[in-house]
Amino acid sequence: xxxxxxxxxxxxxxxxxxxxxxxxxxxxxxxxxxxxxxxxxxxxxxxxxxxxxxxxxxxxxxxxxxxxxxxxxxxxxxxxxxxxxxxxxxxxxxxxxxxxxxxxxxxxxxxxxxxxxxxxxxxxxxxxxxxxxxxxxxxxxxxxx
Amino acid sequence: xxxxxxxxxxxxxxxxxxxxxxxxxxxxxxxxxxxxxxxxxxxxxxxxxxxxxxxxxxxxxxxxxxxxxxxxxxxxxxxxxxxxxxxxxxxxxxxxxxxxxxxxxxxxxxxxxxxxxxxxxxxxxxxxxxxxxxxxxxxxxxxxx
DNA sequence: TTTTTTGCAAACCGTTTGCATAACG
DNA sequence: CGTTATGCAAACGGTTTGCAAAAAA
Numbered sequence: 001x002x003x004x005x006x007x008x009x010x011x012x013x014x015x016x017x018x019x020x021x022x023x024x025x026x027x028x029x030x031x032x033x034x035x036x037x038x039x040x041x042x043x044x045x046x047x048x049x050x051x052x053x054x055x056x057x058x059x060x061x062x063x064x065x066x067x068x069x070x071x072x073x074x075x076x077x078x079x080x081x082x083x084x085x086x087x088x089x090x091x092x093x094x095x096x097x098x099x100x101x102x103x104x105x106x107x108x109x110x111x112x113x114x115x116x117x118x119x120x121x122x123x124x125x126x127x128x129x130x131x132x133x134x135x136x137x138x139x140x141x142x143x144x145x
Numbered sequence: 146x147x148x149x150x151x152x153x154x155x156x157x158x159x160x161x162x163x164x165x166x167x168x169x170x171x172x173x174x175x176x177x178x179x180x181x182x183x184x185x186x187x188x189x190x191x192x193x194x195x196x197x198x199x200x201x202x203x204x205x206x207x208x209x210x211x212x213x214x215x216x217x218x219x220x221x222x223x224x225x226x227x228x229x230x231x232x233x234x235x236x237x238x239x240x241x242x243x244x245x246x247x248x249x250x251x252x253x254x255x256x257x258x259x260x261x262x263x264x265x266x267x268x269x270x271x272x273x274x275x276x277x278x279x280x281x282x283x284x285x286x287x288x289x290x
Numbered sequence: 291t292t293t294t295t296t297g298c299a300a301a302c303c304g305t306t307t308g309c310a311t312a313a314c315g
Numbered sequence: 316c317g318t319t320a321t322g323c324a325a326a327c328g329g330t331t332t333g334c335a336a337a338a339a340a
Contacts, residue, residue: 015294016294016295017293017294017295017338017339017340018339018340019294019295019296019338019339021295021296022295038329038330039328039329051297052296052297053296053297053298054329054330055296055297055298055330055331055332056295056296056297058329058330058331059295059296059331092264092266092268094266095269101264101266103264103266107263107264108260110259111256111259111260114255114256114259115253115256115275118252119237119246119248119252119280120279120280120283121237121239121246121248121275121277121278121279121280122277122278122283123237123275123276123277124240124276124277124278125275128273128274128275128276129273130260130266130268130270130273131268131269131273132266132267132268132269133266133267133269134265134266135264135265135266138265138267160319161319161320162313162314162315162318162319162320163314163315164313164314164319164320164321166320166321167320183304183305184303184304196322197321197322198321198322198323199304199305200305200306200307200321200322200323201320201321201322203304203305203306204306204320204321
């Protein structure tokens with residue numbers, strides 16, 4: 001499910017009720033890409049439908065996880081959610097500038113395979129950002145030039 | 146610095162004072178391997194020297210980070226510390242059974258190099274656990290046999 | 291009208307802070 | 316004795332909970 005209406009329909013189908021809050025929260029979430037944090041939603045909601053309580057947001061996130069639209073992630077220090085069906089990329093987070101870059105999961109296939117071959121461990125990079133140093137910062141840190 | 150006395154000496158050298166609490170906390174930390182969480186220390190301290198206040202633990206962690214004995218990490222959802230000089234391994238955390246396995250950083254060298262070649266991003270796997278599925282769980286999940 | 295959902299307020303957990311007291315050097 | 320470290324209590328931010336009131340079906 002990639003769009004708001006489909007999610008709302010699924011909620012109805014399961015006997016959940018439609019409320020302006022729920023509509024707004026789901027719409028906000030479906031409009032977000034990548035990492036979804038409860039507090040982000042709370043903030044963005046200020047414009048769309050002011051006065052929505054934090055706990056309503058948390059409860060809606062739980063609900064969406066229950067029906068499989070979202071799942072948990074751990075990106076660095078902040079835990080959060082992501083779209084369950086959009087797990088086709090990984091985040092590369094730079095330690096220095098903090099910028100995040102997405103790369104498609106396919107680019108990591110051979111990396112994953114090699115790790116698996118060596119250790120038997122099948123890595124799932126989509127559930128965790130990879131931290132390191134981006135090419136920009138690496139250039140800036142280079143002593144000469 | 147890998148042992149308690151060396152750390153305590155370094156603290157003295159810098160003009161910090163020795164207290165039973167500080168000794169106990171540092172000893173506890175130096176005895177820990179891998180991921181070091183404030184709450185773990187608080188708990189373990191119950192035996193060694195009961196009554197030490199949480200804030201003392203937090204302040205000591207700050208202090209040890211200041212003098213370079215510890216540094217921050219992000220392991221999954223819980224942030225914490227690790228020994229600054231023991232950064233030679235990575236944790237593989239299994240999504241299913243939760244077990245953590247350490248592998249030496251060298252085993253990931255080629256993985257890191259390949260990622261770098263493809264993306265220009267220099268991954269530092271020591272600051273973040275890699276999540277996935279361990280070989281045990283993979284066997285158990287295998288449909289037949 | 292029944293049942294779900296909401297807002298509110300309180301509680302929670304881990305962490306941080308200010309301040310008076312204790313203790314190191 | 317001067318100064319640092321500690322304990323305590325209060326505050327914090329993000330999250331969770333119980334409950335009464337509001338709203339959906």
